[in-house]
Amino acid sequence: MTNTLTPPVAVPKPTELTTHGHTRIDPYYYLNDRENPDVINYLNAENDYLEQVLAPVKEFREALFTEMKNRIKEQDESVPYKDGDYFYYSRFEVGGEYPVLCRKKGSLTAAEDVIFDCNALAAGHDYYNLGGYEISDNDELAAFGEDTVSRRNYTLRIKNLATGEIYPESIPNTEGGSYAWAADNKHLFYILRDQQTLLGYQVYRHELGTDPAQDVLVYEEQDNQFYMGLYRMKSKKYIAIVSDHNGVSTEYQLLNASEPTAPFTTFYPRERGHEYSLEHFQDTFYIRTNDEAENFRLMAVTEGKQADKANWQEVIAHRPDVYLEQMEVFANHLVLGERREGLVQLRVINQQTREEHYLDFGEPAYDAGISVNADFNTNVLRFGYSSLTTPGSTFDYNMDSREKTLLKQQEVLGDFDRTNYVSERIYATARDGAQVPVSIVYRKDTPRDGSAPLLQYAYGSYGYSIDPTFSSTRLSLLNRGFIYAIAHIRGGQEMGRRWYEDGKMLKKRNTFTDFVDCSEHLIKAGYTRTDRLFAMGGSAGGLLMGAVINLRPDLYKGVVAAVPFVDVVTTMLDESIPLTTGEFEEWGNPKQKVYYDYMLSYSPYDNVEAKAYPNLLVTTGLHDSQVQYWEPAKWVAKLRTLKTDNNQLLLHTNMEAGHGGASGRFQALKDIALDFAFVLNLMGIRN
Known part of the structure; x- marks a missing residue:
């Protein structure tokens, strides 16, 4: 033409x-x-x-x-997931551009508590993104980040979920979603971004109700080739700072969440060529590592003994034809997300009997992934599934009975027929x-x-x-x-x-x-x-x-x-x-x-x-x-x-x-x- x-x-x-x-x-x-x-x-x-x-x-x-x-169901709702005493979910309203983020206490029949109505927050802005939020241990406070420019510089705010009040603290230029509360519901950790490189490079501790100008610098990344992350681990015991050199090396700094003013300590020091990620359960760290394992293997080590790799015990060996991508630890089960011949497979291992099996998805091309599983003490795995012909679906899977329950499939309006x-x-x-x-x-x-x-x-x-x-x-x-x-x-x-x-x-x-x-x-x-x-x-x-x-x-x-x-x-x-x-x-x-x-x-x-x-x-x-x-x-x-x-x-x-x-x-x-x-x-x- x-x-x-x-x-x-x-x-x-x-x-x-x-x-x-x-x-x-x-x-x-x-x-x-x-x-x-x-x-x-x-x-x-x-x-x-x-x-x-x-x-x-x-x-x-x-x-x-x-x-x-017109294919999108305007009034829609995600599948709730349970974390602590609350069920969390998001929903869209008719005509709404942005989600309404909600929770219910105790049961799904309880009264709805709106955490954030992003439509209201976006009013008056040409661009709006709520970059993530973190709830305090007492379930009363939400730390959240807002970007109204699309430069991925998020302004950190704090909301009292009981009163609806947004506190006067306003901390600009943070990494959205990289926030972590200490166990005392008073101290909050966040990452500040360098405005030249736009890389997160400093971690600060903020005390609720104080001037952010007085926030305490607790960690600074000296190497500007590293990206940083910050989160509270699933066990809630530790706050983790992750420094990751893209495809080259990793280092974790950990802090006991009940001791917010103590210093962070290094889990295992960075080494060129060594990448790792952590999960914590009871007194054990699970380590997904590429040490002597190009496609990664899974190791375990008792708290406090990680400094010597001789103490790391192999849980899943390296395989040249399988890439170990995800892990999820439960009290009695271990779930691995593995990639073989280009496709994701979910592998379930009973940690008591050592019996294991893979989920069967039955399509030539698809995607599957471990979803939100906040509870250790369950035999039910929440996972997501989609394919080129199957809309996004959320399942609960009983890891003992192997019963799979479809909770929700993305509804496509109109005359869509996957066949x-x-x-x-x-x-x-x-x-x-x-x-x-x-x-x-x-x-x-x-x-x-x-x-x-x-x-x-x-x-x-x-x-x-x-x-x-x-x-x-x-x-x-x-x-x-x-x-x-x-x-x-x-x-x-x-x-x-x-x-x-x-x-x-x-x-x-x-x-x-x-x-x-x-x-x-x-x-x-x-x-x-x-x-x-x-x-x-x-x-x-x-x-x-x-x-x-x-x-x-x-x-x-x-x-x-x-x-x-x-x-x-x-x-x-x-x-x-x-x-x-x-x-x-x-x-x-x-x-x-x-x-x-x-x-x-x-x-x-x-x-x-x-x-x-x-x-x-x-x-x-x-x-x-x-x-x-x-x-x-x-x-x-x-x-x-x-x-x-x-x-x-x-x-x-x-x-x-x-x-x-x-x-x-x-x-x-x-x-x-x-x-x-x-x-x-x-x-x-x-x-």
Whole structure:
């Protein structure tokens, strides 16, 4: 589809960037100044241009939004879970963009206690996110974080749940949800974020009713390559600070929650190459560790003896073909979330009899995960399940009788019938022989002769696995004849830890070539053709999109790149940009020439050439804290000057949002409607 409208042009202002004696010329470096009115004008002009190009499908976009919205049950409620004396749940009201967070004491027939009405809290804000909350041991206080900008800087507040009063304490720039109460219901711990790196780096102790300026610094992370977390462990005995160097090492600091003014102590000191996570029960720590175990194994150690690894006893041995991903400890049972051949399996072990079994899910492609299980003294496991054809479901599972009870399945309004859809799991052979899983879904009446359009999605970074889950919005594509495929490429962790290691650092190009090889396999297998193949990815998956269209621009009809990380070299050289230092173990540090040269070989922005590119929709958010808006803006500006085709090149900047897009359950659908309208329009589908 050609375009006769005149796109906006960013004025080139060349900047020389020299590293290791090599000079790059960046004509759009200045776009990183969001305070410059010329930059804002350019972004607005791009938004206007997008609306002009897509004007013929304006009503279709609105219809898609309405269609997707109408599948959602507006008045809905989650399955309650019990924690202490209360049952906790969330519900949505008709017309409500945000959840109402509630609880009931003692039984589900008790009176409802509204903890937070996020609709009321969001009033007057273009963006709102309640980043999590923590309840004190006496059940009377809730610590919660609010973000009204979408920079993931949360302001910590405290609410008295008995009176409804929100206390005057207001602590800005905290990590949302990383809060922990001490057992005295008076001391609260939180993480403060560095405003240059946007990394959490300090843990403070706040005493209720005092001036936050007097809060006590209890821990500071000295290495800005580590990410931090803070939480109260399931046993409630310990407060844990977790420092994690992405894919490299871990360290826990622990504090007895009944001694809030005591110092935190190190559980086991950080070692390069050693990652671990903890669960605590009675007098024992369970340790999921990669010590001498690439795919992790499970160890146990008695409290106070953890400093010597000789005291760690093996509970579950390492297996080269199984990745140990989750664990949940009960009084009489141990539940493990394991990943084998790309699929999650739940393994139940009776700790008294040592009998064990796996849950059977009976579908070729699915996702399952351990849910909220706050009680140790139970034989019932709460877990979640979803597949490409099965809406999200919550189950209770009796680990002794093996009886499975469906508590709730996501209701899809309209004429949805899961038997009208087919899911498959196939393997594509990568150019080096690796077998890459691909999960596929389509309507059963969709032709398999290559004539169907297909949207291929992937992520492929940080060891983050993209599991084949249900999406009611995706039905808008499937019902119009599209096939949807998820390529489980290297860089994720679907096939175990080696799958991740082979898709990062100096092996990152495997991620991109895997995606291309999956595309070619789908074409050869008769799922689609080049003139109807589309690709989509976001964030690091947006980097994937940029690299793929530089490698094989001829292979795709159109591409959607959401909040794409495309200016890899410049960003990773600039430690003043948020999150850069924490990424060195994912991409490499370009201050070392070997990594500089390798990054430069695939960085999408640096490798734009004078050639034909597919139709391209690029989306970003002005306040994005993860991938700064100027990366996609610069990329689009450079593509405009060099590409030789007449295909669509569109940039949409959400001027009020950040990395996750719009807040609110319905407003976010407008972003999806834009993506889908772009893709469908290119196939001539406009209703």
